[in-house]
């Protein structure tokens with residue numbers, strides 16, 4: 001370049017933009033949530049997944065692919081090619097702890113898959129579930145460095161948290177919370193929306209730059225709870241699972257062997273005692289549990305159809321044959337419905353077990369708007385056929401999931417049996433694209449030998465080396481019903497390592513620890529060494545202990561917080577603590593009807609509103625409604641106060657006061673949750689969104705009077721009275 005006085009005397013120069021190697025393929029990574037080894041058609045299931053099966057038929061299936069046994073950790077390993085504890089994701093990002101392996105933050109200096117591809121000249125798009133931004137970084141205040149755009153994606157559309165109501169998601173576009181484009185009663189479903197957005201992003205990008213490759217990360221909320229699907233998808237499976245989980249598992253196993261997904265010498269273990277004998281269940285239980293599986297199957301087929309739309313679109317623009325497509329599940333099946341399944345997954349997260357009669361009364365709601373449902377753990381056991389246990393464990397049922405790889409140009413549907421791990425995918429993609437791999441990875445590209453891998457989740461541990469796998473029988477202390485029923489060691493001090501030769505024992509069926517005690521000691525010792533090297537320590541198998549190490553909230557709330565209408569929702573974690581009592585005070589200038597303040601919905605939520613001129617407080621606690629109504633507000637009312645106070649031995653009382661006078665009093669029938677919405681709800685001021693807290697109103701039900709502000713006061717945070725106030729109070733006495 002040279003610059004003279006005039007352009008005629010100057011020579012321009014242009015920036016050199018990064019450009020991937022010639023012929024570099026597009027990359028599409030599809031991550032399903034909580035989908036077991038045996039649930040896809042191409043892995044032996046009879047659940048109908050024609051589109052995923054088609055991908056497999058034109059690609060390669062891996063039957064010894066491994067992940068971590070939980071959501072955030074697997075995703076962190078995918079994004080970095082490193083072991084999850086090494087990148088701070090030993091556990092869920094929602095529970096960041098004060099130990100390096102558990103910060104819930106991928107360190108800023110670790111190269112990420114989207115960052116590497118973007119810097120190599122790719123467009124990078126993320127769609128769907130994120131779950132990699134730690135608890136105190138999930139609000140409108142950011143920081144956004146661990147949101148998708150912060151980790152290397154150029155565009156994002158999805159939900160930041162761990163799961164989502166598929167009918168009324170709390171969505172994020174890039175770094176902004178947005179409302180869904182349609183309402184559930186008008187046919188909205190999240191997975192359909194995600195496919196629409198993915199297609200649109202790729203279409204727009206390819207039309208602008210047909211020669212520029214893209215990376216699409218497509219992470220569905222499916223098949224995580226809540227299991228939500230349009231009714232016609234569910235009803236296709238009516239009666240399909242009436243023979244129960246043992247029969248389904250046996251038939252699936254036979255299909256797996258016939259298809260070569262599982263070696264013919266695999267031992268199918270007997271039903272463990274903690275999974276109920278289907279034939280011993282009551283007729284009502286069988287009817288309910290079969291329906292719950294019909295819902296799940298319909299949800300999976302519906303998900304498959306959306307993936308099919310995405311793949312068909314890629315084929316329609318002639319992109320599929322120059323695209324590397326990977327599809328896998330982030331962990332094995334989920335037992336988070338407990339032994340009898342759940343109408344409302346929020347109960348599980350609060351260590352509650354559902355009542356079958358109560359759920360049966362709502363059987364027609366399963367899969368629909370009024371449920372946040374999950375199947376019983378018998379179906380989780382069967383969904384991992386022929387493997388043991390499920391999500392949260394380092395047994396193969398937690399850590400071995402389906403992987404399908406369709407390389408550019410396609411494949412012939414073969415099944416590969418090499419041991420591989422999610423940390424292998426980043427180097428595999430780097431090689432396929434033709435860019436340099438970052439140093440210091442834990443994974444090795446598919447097709448090269450992955451000799452050694454440790455596993456750890458909530459104290460459940462395993463060590464794999466050269467075909468041997470040693471696994472502890474540890475059962476953690478997170479979920480009471482599981483701890484009571486699942487056999488195994490309940491203390492680290494008594495953990496026993498079992499030993500398996502996976503080369504001829506596909507399903508960890510034959511414990512060889514007594515035959516080869518030296519091998520057990522070798523693998524156990526290696527596990528501790530790997531644990532030290534990978535920041536796995538300290539071990540912790542409880543949620544309660546984790547609470548003591550939980551990173552403190554950076555901006556703790558005060559006694560009184562003020563919220564005003566006109567903004568987006570306030571993320572739940574950023575509200576004052578409500579469980580030990582709180583007041584909501586609404587300042588109104590003119591009386592009208594509508595929502596003053598609302599959080600959550602009929603699955604779990606509360607709202608203060610005015611209906612036909614009367615003040616109402618509604619608490620929907622784990623789907624059970626408590627409602628308190630006062631007399632019509634006088635025209636000049638200026639302050640409406642709702643007070644909740646827990647009481648010894650009882651859930652608590654609620655009062656409504658107007659301009660200082662109590663006008664209604666009542667009792668709650670249940671305790672408040674410590675988290676209102678797993679999917680990350682928020683407080684709305686002056687209106688509500690999504691589903692309502694109860695049927696008194698239809699959202700948004702905006703307040704038609706004049707609401708100037710809402711205050712939340714938390715008595716336990718009240719400042720101590722100033723000394724002179726105390727003195728004057730004494731003088732008045």
Ligand SMILES: [Ca+2]
Pocket residue numbers: 033034070071224330331
């Ligand atoms: Ca998961």
Ligand SMILES: [Ca+2]
Pocket residue numbers: 598599600601688689690691692693699
């Ligand atoms: Ca709502």
